Amino acid sequence: MSGQMYLAYDYPMLSIFWSMLVFFLWIMWFVLLFRVVVDVFRDDDLSGWAKAGWLVFVLLLPYLGVFVYLIARGRNMGRREVAQAHAQHEAFEKYVRETARGADRRSSVDELARLSEIRARGDITDEEFRKAKELVLSDSGGAGRPSGAGSSERAGAGAGAAAAGR
Structure with missing residues (x-):
């Protein structure tokens, strides 16, 4: 050493x-x-x-x-x-808005399953089920409208009116 x-x-x-x-x-x-x-x-x-x-x-x-x-x-x-940070923030907010809006949409399959459950409980008749089913299926092919938008309100209103009329 x-x-x-x-x-x-x-x-x-x-x-x-x-x-x-x-x-x-x-x-x-x-x-x-x-x-x-x-x-x-x-x-x-x-x-x-x-x-x-x-x-x-x-x-x-x-x-x-x-x-x-x-x-x-x-x-x-x-x-x-700062401009880049602002652009990233705007892109993030846009993504969050689109994702949150997508979570509220119901597909026609979800609507049909819901209608089937309502019919199985006896809240609507077979004729009302058929009309609501046609309404859901016609909305799913609608142009410019998200799948299921508005159909749940109409189907729910029809089911509610049918239940109230009984």
Whole structure:
């Protein structure tokens, strides 16, 4: 063992501080570099050649490229990020609305099963079942209307009127 062995007390506190600072700045540098690269690709105003030029500049001369990019185009980086976040939020809300609306729809199969249960309980007659069935089947092929929309209200109203008339 010819190598010199260092103990924890041989590494002074100021050296620990400077090591942590350098490590933190190194991480921050990569965060800034990645944000610039993402912003280059996010910007729709830049042509493909301009994006390639900025990317080559940022990757070949990273410090100079990033600082020049921040000076030249940094003002709108935040606006582009906010616009993308807003677009993602709108897309998410649209997806949630469409999914929630789809959960309320009943298919013609569900309507027919419901009508069959009502007939089995004796709440409607066979003739009323046949009319409601025709109504459900005619709505399922309707143009521009979601499957089952309106048919459950009419079938339910018919069943309710039949039950009330008994």
